[in-house]
Amino acid sequence: MTTAAKLSTTGLGASLVDRQPHSRMRVAISLIDLRASVICSTRPATIGSIANLGGVLIGIDDPKAPDVLALLEEHLRDMFAxxxxxxxxxxxxxxxxxxxxxxxxxxxxETGELLGVGALKQHDATMGExxxxxxxxxxxxxxxxxxVLAAILEECRARGVRELYLETGTQDYFAPARALYAKYGFRSRGPFADYTDDASSAYFELAL
Known part of the structure; x- marks a missing residue:
């Protein structure tokens, strides 16, 4: 897996068809069609909305889609546990x-199966979370x-975001997440925005 998402800004359907065998064309095109209303939403995305990375499509999606809801509910349960x-x-x-x-x-x-999610909260023109x-x-x-992280970082750079922040847990459960962020150059810092000092929270930042 590459560490940078090379996103297409033109001809999304054509670019996916060019990269996929004939038997996969209808699946890739249908995924684009399903997201059309989301891509055109008021939430801005300055880079092309779909990246094809080694058989994984990463695109702007609806957090209320049924399969996304199920994954987010699982996520919230695990956070509270x-x-x-x-x-x-x-x-x-x-x-x-x-x-x-x-x-x-x-x-x-190939299948459209949901593999993962991620989000960017833009606090102001140069600060993201x-x-x-x-x-x-x-x-x-x-x-x-x-x-997913690589795609979000590309979007941040395209928007002119200079600092990307995050909060995660300090428990062992969150060790893989902390390792991922360290791999991408995030550095430990204190609380930001409305967060406060908390023994259960770890804060990180990345200068872009």
Whole structure:
């Protein structure tokens, strides 16, 4: 899996068809059609909305889609099971529809199966926050989280975001997430925005 999402800004349907065998064309095109209304939403995406990375389609998606809802509900359950309630900052599906948030989903290019999600909350013109990073249990170990993060980083750079922040847990459950962020150059820092000092929260930043 590459560490940068090479997103197409023109001819989305054509670019996917060119890269896929004939038997996969209808699946790739149908996925684009399903997302058409989301891509045209008020939540901005300055780069092309779909990236095809090694058989994984990463595109702007609907946090209220049925399969996405199921994954987000699982995510919230795990957050509350792993951290004190007052330390859980994961967003629910309704909150993820806020205009300040752009929401991505990673799907299998052949089947459309949901593999993972991630979101960007834009605080202002130059400050962003990574939210709702989650990989489905069946897709773990395939580099899905890395691919989603790479796509979000590309979008941040295209928008002129200079600083990307995030909050995650300090418990062992969150060790793989902290390792992923360290791999991409995130550095530990103190609380930002409305967060406060919390023994159950770890804060990170990345200069872009």
């Amino acid at each position: 792993s951290s004190p309630a007052e330390s859980v900052h994961a967003l629910d599906p309704e909150a993820l529809t806020d205009p300040s948030i752009t929401f991505w989903a990673a799907r299998d290019a 990574l939210k709702s990073m989650r990989t489905s249990a069946a897709a773990r170990g395939r580099g899905v989280a890395s691919a």
